[in-house]
Amino acid sequence: MGKKLYVGNINYRTSAEAxxxxxxxxxxxxxISMVxxxxxxxxxxxxxVKMASEVEAKTAMENIDSQELDGRQLRVSMAIEKGPKKNREGQNL
Known part of the structure; x- marks a missing residue:
């Protein structure tokens, strides 16, 4: 099962392909989901960015975090999985 990474501080001109x-x-x-x-x-x-395995995700995170791409220093961390959405009473939607 794959593991999702959060990638921040991306240059607005950077493509998903890059x-x-x-x-x-x-x-x-x-x-890759460009938000x-x-x-x-x-x-x-x-x-x-969803990697195929947790090992690959950790390796990518360790090697890419703080590296420069298109003039911006990338911030890479494990993504936090959201739970189900809840209404005002705390019930799952």
Whole structure:
């Protein structure tokens, strides 16, 4: 089962292909989600990269965190998995 990484401080001009190229040096990239603003559609400067295994994710994180890509120093950490959404009464939606 794959492991998801949070990648922050990404240059707004950086493409998903460029990120995949960097991360694929450390394992199999299963998916890349470039997060955009839901109202403007503009890229928000962070992404989620899913690696094929936890070992590959940890290796990528250790090697890519603080490295420069397109003039910006990337911030890479394990993504925090969200639980189910809840309504105001605390019930699952």
């Amino acid at each position: 990120l995949e190229s960097v991360f694929s040096e450390f394992g199999t990239v299963e998916s 955009s603003d839901k109202y403007t559609g503009k890229f928000r400067g962070f992404s989620f």
